[in-house]
Amino acid sequence: MGLGLTPLERLARARSDLRMGVAVVLRDGDGAAVVVAAETASAERLAELRALGPVDVALTDWRARTLKARAYDGDLARVLLPSDADIDWVRATADPSSDLAWPMKGPYLSRRGGGAALHRAAIALCKQAHLLPAVLVVPMPLEAAAALAEGQELSRVDICDVPLDGGPPALEEIAAARVPLEVSQAGKVRVFRPLDGGEEHYAVEIGAPDRSRAVLCRLHSACFTGDLLGSLKCDCGPQLHAALGQIAGEGAGVLLYLNQEGRGIGLANKMRAYALQDQGFDTVEANHRLGFEDDERDFRIGANILTTLGFSEIRLMTNNPRKVAMMQGCGLTVVERVPLKVGRTRFNTRYLDTKAAKSGHLL
Numbered sequence: 001m002g003l004g005l006t007p008l009e010r011l012a013r014a015r016s017d018l019r020m021g022v023a024v025v026l027r028d029g030d031g032a033a034v035v036v037a038a039e040t041a042s043a044e045r046l047a048e049l050r051a052l053g054p055v056d057v058a059l060t061d062w063r064a065r066t067l068k069a070r071a072y073d074g075d076l077a078r079v080l081l082p083s084d085a086d087i088d089w090v091r092a093t094a095d096p097s098s099d100l101a102w103p104m105k106g107p108y109l110s111r112r113g114g115g116a117a118l119h120r121a122a123i124a125l126c127k128q129a130h131l132l133p134a135v136l137v138v139p140m141p142l143e144a145a146a147a148l149a150e151g152q153e154l155s156r157v158d159i160c161d162v163p164l165d166g167g168p169p170a171l172e173e174i175a176a177a178r179v180p181l182e183v184s185q186a187g188k189v190r191v192f193r194p195l196d197g198g199e200e201h202y203a204v205e206i207g208a209p210d211r212s213r214a215v216l217c218r219l220h221s222a223c224f225t226g227d228l229l230g231s232l233k234c235d236c237g238p239q240l241h242a243a244l245g246q247i248a249g250e251g252a253g254v255l256l257y258l259n260q261e262g263r264g265i266g267l268a269n270k271m272r273a274y275a276l277q278d279q280g281f282d283t284v285e286a287n288h289r290l291g292f293e294d295d296e297r298d299f300r301i302g303a304n305i306l307t308t309l310g311f312s313e314i315r316l317m318t319n320n321p322r323k324v325a326m327m328q329g330c331g332l333t334v335v336e337r338v339p340l341k342v343g344r345t346r347f348n349t350r351y352l353d354t355k356a357a358k359s360g361h362l363l
Contacts (some may be wrong), residue, residue, distance in 0.1 A: 007161040014128040014155045021045060024116050024125070025149040025156045032145030032155075033118040036096035036354055037126050040133035043087040049138050052148070052304060056137045057093055058119035063134065063291035066096065069108035078111040081136070094134035096289040097275055121159035125279030128163075128198075130266025133291040168300035169194035171201070173308065181206070183241075183248035192305055199259035203305055204244070207252030214313035214335040216253035218243035219323065220301040220313040221260045224267055232347035233274065242342045243317050254309065256302045263287065264296030282354040294358065297321060303330035319361045 014024045021040035025034050031290045033051060049055050057079040059069065064077035071077040081095070092098040092105055114275065122135040140148075149156050161170075171192040181187035183206075190203040220243065226236030240255075247253030251326055262270025269290055276286035284294050303326070306314065315336040316324055324334045344352055355361040 007158070008196045009126075010155060010157050011128075011161060014157045015125060015197075017155050018125060019129050020129060023049070023152070023154055025145050025154050026122075026159050026162075026235070027142060027145065027156060028115075028117050028122055030142050031115070031118065031346060032142045033122070034138045034140065034145060034148065035118075035122040035125075035351040036136045037129070037131045038090050039126075040134055041087065041090060041134045041136055046087050046090065046136065049136055050081075052138045053140055056119065056139070057081055057090065058123055058135045058137050059093070060114075060123060060133045060291040062288040062293070063096075064108075064110075066099070066289050067093065067108055068106060070110040072110055072112040073116040073119070076116060076119055076123060077108075078116060078137075080109045082109075084359055090136065094132045094291075095272070097272060099289070100279065117159055120164065121157075122161040124162050124164050125157075127292070128264075130269065132269065134270075136275065141250055143189075151240075167197040167299075168298050170302055171195070171200055171301070171308070173273055174200075179204075180348045181244065181248070183244045189310075192299075192308075201305065202257040202302060203256060203309060205309075206244070206247050206254070207313070209252040209254060211310040214315050214333070215311050216247055216250055216315045216317065216338065217260060217306065217311070218247070218253075218255045218317040218340070219299060220255055221258050221263070221297055223269075224261060232345045233277075234348055234351060235342060235344065238342040239340050242296040246317065246338075246340075250258060254306070254311070256305055258297070258299075258302055260301075263292075263294075264298065265290070265292050277351075282358075283351055284358045298317070299326045300330055303327055303332055306332060319357055 017024050018037040021042055021048040023034050026035055043232045058247045059077045061071040061075050064071040069079050092102045104213045119137050122137055123133045126133050128137055171194050174191055174193045186207045188250045220240055223236035225231035226234045227240050230237055243255055247266045261267045273286035275288055276321045313333045315337055315338055316334050317338045317340045324337050327334050
C-alpha cells in the first residue's frame, strides 16, 4: 500500500474538502463530474464551475418537492442552473431557511435522461459530511476531469467506494478506562473509532455484564442541546440519565453513546430544523424540507459495537419498535424491549406526539 491513500482515506478527504467549499472529482466508469457542496460554495468557485460546462444542482426528492422541481430520477432532481443565477440563488435553493423570505425562486427546470449516479454519490457525500444535501455538479469526460484534478490538486473518488446508505463503517476500540459515575462508581468508558475517519462512538459499561446472558442496554444518540444544555424541546437528556440510572440500579449493563446528532444530520442541520419548527413544521416535516429522510441514523454501528463487546442477547431500552427490528436484523437477539418514557414537557409534547404518530414510537 505504501504511503498512498486507500479508498476510505480518499472518502474522508473528500468529505473534508466539501465542508471547506473545495471541489471534488467523482468518477464512474468512463464518466466523471466536478462537484462542490451548495452550502459551502463561493461565488468565485461557482464561476469556475460555469467555465467547465453546464452546471446541475442536485437535490434530494424531498427538497425538490418543496421547491416544486421535478425529480425525474426518483430519489433526486437534477436542476439546471439558470444562466442568471448567482451564489445567493444557489444557497436559497439549498437552504429552506430562505423559503419564506424568497418564496419565488423558481420555476425550476429539471434534467431528464442520462445517468444520475454521479449526482447521487455527491449527495451521499454531503450527507456524510453533515452538509445540506444539495450539490453543484458539472459532468465531464473522465480524461478531462483527470487532467483538472491533477492540475488543481483535487481529491478524486470512485463512486463505487461511496456507501450510498451511509455505512456502517468498520470500528476499532482505541481506548478504555474506569470512570466513576454519579449513578455508579463501577463505570467504564470505551472509545470506538471508525476506520473511515468519521466521528468516534462510546460504550459506557456499568458493572461487569455477563456476556452469556441478555444485557440491559441503551443505544443513545448524541444530543448536545438535550444531554448537555438541558433543552426542553426533546426528551433526550431525561432518557440518557434515566437509562444510566436504571442500568446502575440493576448493577450491570451498557449504554452506547452514538455521535449521530439530530437523527444523523448533524448539529447545524438540527438547528436549521429547529428554526423550521418555529415556523410551524413538525420534526419530520422540517427534516424533509431540509432534504433529509425522517431519520438518517445508522444503528448498525451500535450493533457492531455490541457484537465487538461480546454480547449476543440484549434487553433493549427503547420506545422505538423499529430499533428492535434493526438490532434483530443485525444478528442480535432482543429478548425484551424495556420502555423508557420520561421527559415529557409542555415544550416537547408536539415533538413526542409526532414521533409516535409518524415514527411509530410507543409513547
